[in-house]
Structure formats: C-alpha cells, structure tokens
Amino acid sequence: MAFVTFRLLCHGTRGAQARSPSMRLIGRERHKVVVVTGASAGVGRAAAREFARRGYDVALLARNGEALDNARAEVESCGRRALAIPLDMSDADAVESAALAIESQLGPIDIWVNNAMVTVFSPVALLRPEEVRRVTEVTYLGTVNGTLSALRRMTSRNRGTIVQVGSALAYRSIPLQAPYCGAKAAIRGFTDSLRTELLHSGSHVRVTMVQMPALNTPQFDWCRARVSHKPQPVPPIFEPEVAARAIVWASRHHRREVFVGTSTVAAIWGNRFIAPLLDRYLARSAYRAQLAPEQIEPNRRDNLWQTVPGDHGAHGRFTDRASGTSGELWMSTHRGLLLTACAAGAGLAWIAAASARSRRAHASRH
DSSP states (O other): OHHHHHHHHHHHHHHHHHHOHHHHHHHHHHOOEEEEESTTSHHHHHHHHHHHHTTOEEEEEESOHHHHHHHHHHHHTTTOOEEEEEOOTTOHHHHHHHHHHHHHHTOSOOEEEEOOOOOEEOOGGGOOHHHHHHHIIIIIHHHHHHHHHHHHHHHHHTOOEEEEEOOGGGTSOOTTOHHHHHHHHHHHHHHHHHHHHHHHHTOOOEEEEEEOOEEOOTHHHHSEEOSSEEEOOOSSEEOHHHHHHHHHHHHHSOOSEEEOSHHHHHHHHHHHHHHHHHHHHHHHHHHHHTEEEEEOOTTOOOOSSSOOSSOOOSOOSOGGGEESOOHHHHHHHTHHHHHHHHHHHHHHHHHHHHHHHHHHHHHHHO
C-alpha cells in the first residue's frame, strides 16, 4: 500500500516525464546523481524517495537486496533512474567498486549521503568488544568509506556535496546506546576536520551534517538489544520524511549543520551549558524512556551482522506518536524570511512609536 501511494504521488508531480521517453532522455542529460547509503529502510529509504521526487537519479546502497529492489522501483516510479547495489558499508573496497559502477551507469556523483548504521541497545557493562567494533565499523567507518570514495571523484571536479546523517547523540550521549553515540560523535569529529581541510584548499566541495532527533524507523525492531523490554525512541518522535526533507535541503544549501527538531537543539545547547545536570537527569529518566512496556521477544533477530530478511520500509511502529512536521526545521530553513519579518516588525514598531511621540508633541503644543 505504501508503495502504491508513493507511486501515485510521484505520478501526480512527474507523471508526464515518467510517460515520455524523450522527456526521460532530457532528464538524463541534466539531472543530478545522488548516492544514499542505508537506503533499504528508515531515513535512507525516505531520503531516496525525496530525492527522486525532486528530480535526482538515485544510487541505493545497503545490505538488503530485496528491500533495495523495492526502493529502486519507488525511485523509478518518479521517472528517475535508479541503481541498487547490495553491499556492507564497512567494506571499503566494496564501497569504492560501487562508486565506480555508479559513475559508469548513472554519471558523475553530485551528492553523497552517508546514512548507513547499526546499533546495540545495552548497558556498557554487558557489551561485547566485537559488538562495539561492528557498530563502529558500519556507522563510523562506513561513513568514512563513503566520504573517501566521494572525495576521490568530487575533488578532481572541484564540486559536489557530502551529507553526513548525524544525531543529537553526536553531541549529547545517553545511556544504553554507548556504541552508537560514540560512532556519531566520531563522525562529527571526522567531518569537522574534513571541512577545515576543504576550506584550507579553497575547494568547492561541501560537507554538511544533519543532526537528527528521535525518528520513527524500523531500527528499534531489529537492533541488537541486551535489555528486558523493546527499545523505543525518546519523544518527541518525528517521521522519517522530516529527516529526508532536511537531508535534501542541506544538500542544496550552504549550511555547516542542520538541526532537526527542538529536542535536538535543546540537547545540543543544554550539553554545552549544563552537562552535569543533564548527566543526572538522563541517569534518572533515559532508561525508562527508551524501553517500551512490552517485553522483548526471545530469540529476537537483529541486523548487527546479517540483514533481517524482508522489506521493512521507512517507518517503524511509532506512527501514532510521530509528527510529520518540524517547526524548528522550518525556521532553520527559512531564516531569511524570519529575519525579514523581524526587520519589518521592528520597522513598524518604530514607525508606530514615532507616530505616537508626534501625536503627544502636537497635543502638548495645543
């Protein structure tokens, strides 16, 4: 049903292009190419669809071949070209081979979105070294691998954009997610170094990081969990389409970072000024907030080492609690309009005050 709805939406906006071979040929000559990693589900799946709606050809990278085929069909239903390549982002050689195939079949890569991730919900004392290493290899080193393959192509052309999908947890860690928090913090450090190097060399290649809030994605149903109850995101929760719109916007605008959701802004700024208080607050509340009332199933399958079969789509099980809009994201992406409105408001207030003073002065003379 979700695919049918998405197909109708695409045809509503690009139906003529999808039906016309001549229009499709023109699109191949002028439309940009984007690579989305972790494109089989969650934020990556939603981002691939959003880019397709905006007229991009999309290369989809992830481990789940079945889900990738469905994601490819969604992109193609918008009249865009798609290339699905099953791989593990921790394999640098596989990522580089994919980049070669993408440029051979779709054309030069204009945008590369690093989104692939895995995680483990567990107290640190119960973690196993190989689990931490695996999260690091996929979530952090997978981003490094994607970034390096993108840079090899973008640097020589002196153009292109790399979008790192981050998290509020890159700034403010929480209990039960130490490997993931560590990986996202590492991505932020790596990206900050890269950004300064690009500025130093005068490169026109851009790198940006989109810091995400809690999202309604399938990861909470297939992450490895060493807890008694089902993992869940900490409210407020947003639909993956909110994240997708932020990613597309960041890829097209010169913004160092984009914060999605007021909860992200609060976590980042709160950690800068009241980190010790946040430590104590999270120690009291974050365990309970991340565990659903339902107990976790015995022999639960997870995707840490092998993908979970089937197509799980972009959405998780929290749709009844998730918001499809973010006021903070709207304000962040409409700064110019807000500044103009503020300036106009200040101007009107000054005019009103001046008029009032003039009336008082006139009355005092008479």
